[in-house]
Amino acid sequence: MVKEAFIVAFRRWGASGKLGNRTLTTCRAVVLPRFGGPEVLEVRDDSILPDLGASDVLVRTHAVGVNPLDMRMREGYGRSLFEPLLPLVLGRDVSGEVTAVGSSVRHFHVGDQVFGALHPTATRGTYSEYAILGEEQLAPKPESLSHTDAAAIPFASLTAWRALRSTANIQKGQKVLIMGGGGAVGLAAIYIAKAAGCYVACTCGKRSMEKVKEAGAEEAVDYASLNLKDQFRAKFDVVLDTIGVPETEASGINLLRRGGQYMTLQGETVTYTDKYGLIAGGAAAAAALIKKQMKYRQSHGIEYWWPIMRTDAEGLEEICRLAADGRLKIPVGQTFPLEMAGEAHQARDGKNAGGKVVLEVERKANF
Ligand SMILES: NC(=O)c1ccc[n+]([C@@H]2O[C@H](COP(=O)([O-])OP(=O)(O)OC[C@H]3O[C@@H](n4cnc5c(N)ncnc54)[C@H](OP(=O)(O)O)[C@@H]3O)[C@@H](O)[C@H]2O)c1
Structure with missing residues (x-):
């Protein structure tokens, strides 16, 4: 009825x-x-x-x-x-x-x-x-x-879009490192960076090597490797860290050239708001982010971000075009x-x- x-x-x-x-x-x-x-x-x-x-x-x-x-x-x-x-x-x-x-x-x-x-x-x-x-x-x-x-496709790809296109504003010829290239966001990020004309490297598990190469990554390094820093040929303009644990953050930041941009998908805003409530937590998160930004600007000369997925009509249109052309697959x-x-x-x-x-x-x- x-x-x-x-x-x-x-x-x-x-x-x-x-x-x-x-x-x-x-x-x-x-x-x-x-x-x-x-x-x-x-x-x-x-x-x-x-x-x-x-x-x-x-x-x-x-x-x-x-x-x-x-x-x-x-x-x-x-x-x-x-x-x-x-x-x-x-x-x-x-x-x-x-x-x-x-x-x-x-x-x-x-x-x-x-x-x-x-x-x-x-x-x-x-x-x-x-x-x-x-x-x-x-x-x-x-x-x-x-x-x-x-x-x-959409949530993961819009997350990658938000980080690489809206936040880092990646440009043709830039060198981009995706940490966690084998996951949905990581793969979407490889496709989006390739479509923007970037040189793309990534870290991933052994089982993902083929997938990331197929997506267009020029270099892929097993994330279990020791001394990640020595595994790549050059320093990067942009690092997107989908894993965001202290080890990947430290490696990612050390792999950037001065003036580069590091983005982690494990921003702490929600952790703070869950702990202290929406208002006090929001303020504490903003303070924590600013502290990190100042620290890394001083120590490494880089920009540090916590991008968060956001719906974006222009991004979705481009993602739709790439997927229709077979240039973005999850x-x-x-x-x-x-x-x-x-x-x-x-x-x-x-x-x-x-x-x-x-x-x-x-x-x-x-x-
Ligand atoms: N900030 C935001 O708005 C936002 C939005 C979406 C997602 N996220 C977060 O981003 C992360 C990825 O999301 P997803 O949808 O891509 O998840 P997913 O499809 O499950 O991918 C996770 C991948 O991480 C890889 N991995 C695990 N440990 C790694 C390490 N130490 N180094 C490199 N790669 C490692 C695994 O790769 P292998 O298979 O190669 O082992 C796995 O495929 C999640 O933690 C999610 O919560 C945040």
């Missing part, structure tokens, strides 16, 4: 492209009722969908990429922001079909195949039969990609039905997924 009303409501939206009389606001989703291990994830048929805003797009999800952020949020990372909002729907990536659009949406129509990602702080995620994203958070899905392959390691999100998290926790883990949303014939 509830599902029927839901279908009727969405068909009405679909026909008009407007919100009209909204009669139903729930759908099936994987919900996080409390922080904990993969076992806490629950499938619910009555997850509440917020109202569609004027610039929002309602997407019927076909596939959802699983990101490290999802696992960390499940364990309580970001609790200062998310705890009051439990039960939460996790998930940032989505690939699917437009089912309804807000009144000011210009670039998408009902029936369009799209992919995209939510911002890290979005309060309702994509582990759901329907997801709501802003128009600027979506791009047309390249026809050459399945929904499953497309769902592996291999999918394992897929699971949406209902098995807990098992998917377990597979990721085990670190043997061999590529991105993607949830596929199967639905009954009348959906």
